[in-house]
Amino acid sequence: MRLVAKFGGTSLGTGQRVERAADSIADVVADGHEIAVVASAMGSTTDELLEDITFDADNADRAEIVSMGERTSVRMLKAALAARDVDATFVEPGSDLWPVITDSHGEVDPSVTQERAEALAEALDGTVPVVTGFLAETPDGDVTTLGRGGSDTTAVMLGNYMDADEVVIVTDVEGVMTGDPGVVEGARNVARITVDELRNLSFRGAEVIAPSALSYKHEDLNVRVLHYQHGDLTAGGTKVEGTFENIVDMEEDPLACITVAGRAIRNRPGILSDLSEALFEHEINIDAVASGMDSVTFYVGSDVAEVAETTLHDEVVEDESLSSVTNESEFAVIRIMGGELPNRPGVISGIVAPLADAGVTIHDIVTSATSVAVFVAWSEREEVLSIVQEQVSISHENVSR
Missing domain, CATH: 3.30.2130.10 (VC0802-like)
Incomplete structure (x- = not known):
């Protein structure tokens, strides 16, 4: 099985959680599966970096600064995997294997990105690429970002273009819940949900998967939402079914x-x-x-x-x-x-x-x-x-x- 696993900021928020993530990745490799990893910035690093930009910075400088959160995460995960004898390499803008390229209008260039993602997929044999989420690269090689929920978008996009069997979104919720467990007593996990239902929930305040990410899901690409404490990346959580249809x-x-x-x-x-x-x-x-x-x-x-x-x-x-x-x-x-x-x-x-x-x-x-x-x-x-x-x-x- 070929898997793309995205670890959100909360799931990488501490050194202990980075180790937990590395354990779950190592288990997938030990079971003989191929896996590519997408990492968000640790904890609230991106927000903290943005708050610290109190001066007049142009978009290029701002993107370079906030990219440091994801760049740190992929290095941490790569090192944690190496400590578990897992061959891994971090992939960031500027790397030879970097896949996500925008066009001259600042939107993802699907043809170029797919070509690069396919090349990244060929590197899965025997190694684990740990890719910075949220980031993209312009045709001129400058760093840019994919906007809110960009790491989700990176993961599902790569899952699509790398011909993965499944994308797992590892976050701080146990899949999709029937209600906010902090507000509704007895809220429970939903085993299955459609992309349209999840999209509508997202636009009404539920932060589960960015709608921009779900547009890359096709019928044969499984997507699941999983709590970072679950451990097993191949089971559990909430399965997201179906695809968006243009009507x-x-x-x-x-x-x-x-x-x-x-x-x-x-x-x-x-x-x-x-x-x-x-x-x-x-x-x-x-x-x-x-x-x-x-x-x-x-x-x-x-x-x-x-x-x-x-x-x-x-x-x-x-x-x-x-x-x-x-x-x-x-x-x-x-x-x-x-x-x-x-x-x-x-x-x-x-x-x-x-x-x-x-x-x-x-x-x-x-x-x-x-x-x-x-x-x-x-x-x-x-x-x-x-x-x-x-x-x-x-x-x-x-x-x-």
Whole structure:
């Protein structure tokens, strides 16, 4: 079996924990498995280094400074493995075996990184590469970082590109829990969870695996979350199942845009609830809501637009903070949902720019942690759908390669 194991900062927080990590790695080697290790900075080293940068440092210097946490971790682990007669080598930016390369835009270059990761995989025969997580290297050889959760991203990315059987995320939680054990009495470990469930939990505050990492998971790559005290890297914890799927969906029926305007409407407590409740009482389904300082917009089916307008007009008449209501028709909505959307720089421009190039006027964009909804004229829906599908397909291919 080929394994990639990522050890988080807590799991390497002390010399004793580094030794525990080395023991678990040595056991995998002794059992005849291949393993590559990804190491985060020990404890809270990265945060401490960032706090100590009290001067005006450019991005290049800042990246070099914070990289010292991971650089120290891989040296500690390599030395601990050597003490256990395990042949290991640390791999950091600048090394001949360094795999993670960004493009000129600062994003991971999938083709170059895959090529380098495959070369790293060939070195697994008889040795354990201990790779710095979180870090990347520019085409010019400068150090850069992968952002929040970057070590998770390094691990799952390498697991994908190195054709590993499994990626194990070693952290300070016993897999995924039914609730925060510090708050909820009786919280227990979840044996299995899907990538979509875990992504949604992550965006609502659960720090388990970075969503940016899960976008690299494919169906044949197992991913598990394991507590650092568990010891056995090949069993236990929570298994993460499935893959992110890029979904582009277009509403079949046209929508109307009903906008309620008012003075400082956002500062009026309960206004959104009142307006939504009024529509609910008339059994009007709300497809989407967009708000500003002086307006709230409801997207509803065109077939109920007049009833919705009349209903909201009644609310305007009764509330002095509201001034008017308007009704525009007809609009189409194209929704994009997928694992690569959240926390990915440039995702909105990657959708909007091609539409602008095609001369499409975007009426509205409503985003959430896991989706983007684009509202356009009903007459342009088929053209927009085709363009968006093409862009999402290209994006998925770039991440998956």
